[in-house]
Amino acid sequence: MAYKTLKEVLKEAEEMDFTVGAFNAHNLEMVPAMIEAAHEEGAPIIIQTSVGTADTEGMRNFVAVCKSMAEHEAVDVVLHLDHARDIKDIERAIAAGYSSVMFDGSLLSFKENIAKTKRVVEYAHKRGVSVEGEIGTIGGTEEGFTVKEGNYTRPEDAIKFLQECDVDALAVGVGTHHGQFQSKTELNFPLIEELHSKLDKPMVIHGGTGVNEEDYHRLTENGIRKFNVGTELLVSWTKKAKEMFGKTEVNESLRNNIIPCNESVHNIIKHKIELFMNKG
Numbered sequence: 001m002a003y004k005t006l007k008e009v010l011k012e013a014e015e016m017d018f019t020v021g022a023f024n025a026h027n028l029e030m031v032p033a034m035i036e037a038a039h040e041e042g043a044p045i046i047i048q049t050s051v052g053t054a055d056t057e058g059m060r061n062f063v064a065v066c067k068s069m070a071e072h073e074a075v076d077v078v079l080h081l082d083h084a085r086d087i088k089d090i091e092r093a094i095a096a097g098y099s100s101v102m103f104d105g106s107l108l109s110f111k112e113n114i115a116k117t118k119r120v121v122e123y124a125h126k127r128g129v130s131v132e133g134e135i136g137t138i139g140g141t142e143e144g145f146t147v148k149e150g151n152y153t154r155p156e157d158a159i160k161f162l163q164e165c166d167v168d169a170l171a172v173g174v175g176t177h178h179g180q181f182q183s184k185t186e187l188n189f190p191l192i193e194e195l196h197s198k199l200d201k202p203m204v205i206h207g208g209t210g211v212n213e214e215d216y217h218r219l220t221e222n223g224i225r226k227f228n229v230g231t232e233l234l235v236s237w238t239k240k241a242k243e244m245f246g247k248t249e250v251n252e253s254l255r256n257n258i259i260p261c262n263e264s265v266h267n268i269i270k271h272k273i274e275l276f277m278n279k280g
């Protein structure tokens, strides 16, 4: 078991028909508990960080923890930079040792998205690092409710994008929204099925917190190989932290407050991975 690239774990997922969970780490403290969950399930895991979290904790520190656990805990770990819009951030993450990056050109014109994604792919692949691209946009939320509709990915755009850009995975807009935790979304399955039949690349679901767990199996069956969950972990960790810090003394050992927070994230990840493994 080892520190892996996105390409390597998605190939395995494709061959064995499962989906790899990609979980946003919101601090460094929760990472060992996240990886331990995958280890217990005998599954690979993608730990992903936003640029902001990576810079708060230190990119090299994330790399060190992920690499160390992959080597010593018999589990395959990918460390992925989520939604990078600035190529300089991608270069920094690769220099620090991330094994995968996402270039998010979804706010650019189609032409510019292709041109910049191509540049990133060339740069990353030369250094043995995988790349996720995005076509279409994923909507946003406020207070956990949808406020900004995303644009659905148009199959003809995705085909053209993949002809030009040799990405290792493609994020698609199919009805999900980042940060949706107070409600669930309605996925556009006819579109997902069409994309699956026309595209020859692993697809990625963003905004996984807002997806019904009953839909997971159908997503796996339709070529979704990477599934992102962020907000659900954040909400769970924060709720538990409020509860614990609210009732303990100020001189209580910090670990007595933090361990339950990490455990809540650990339990969610274990449960999700069981569903993603698609064992029926």
Ligand code: 13P
Residues within 6 Å of the ligand: 024, 082, 083, 177, 178, 179, 180, 205, 206, 207, 208, 209, 210, 228, 229, 230, 231, 232
């Ligand atoms: P959620 O925070 O909505 O689960 O989305 C995570 C994500 O897609 C990160 O890119």
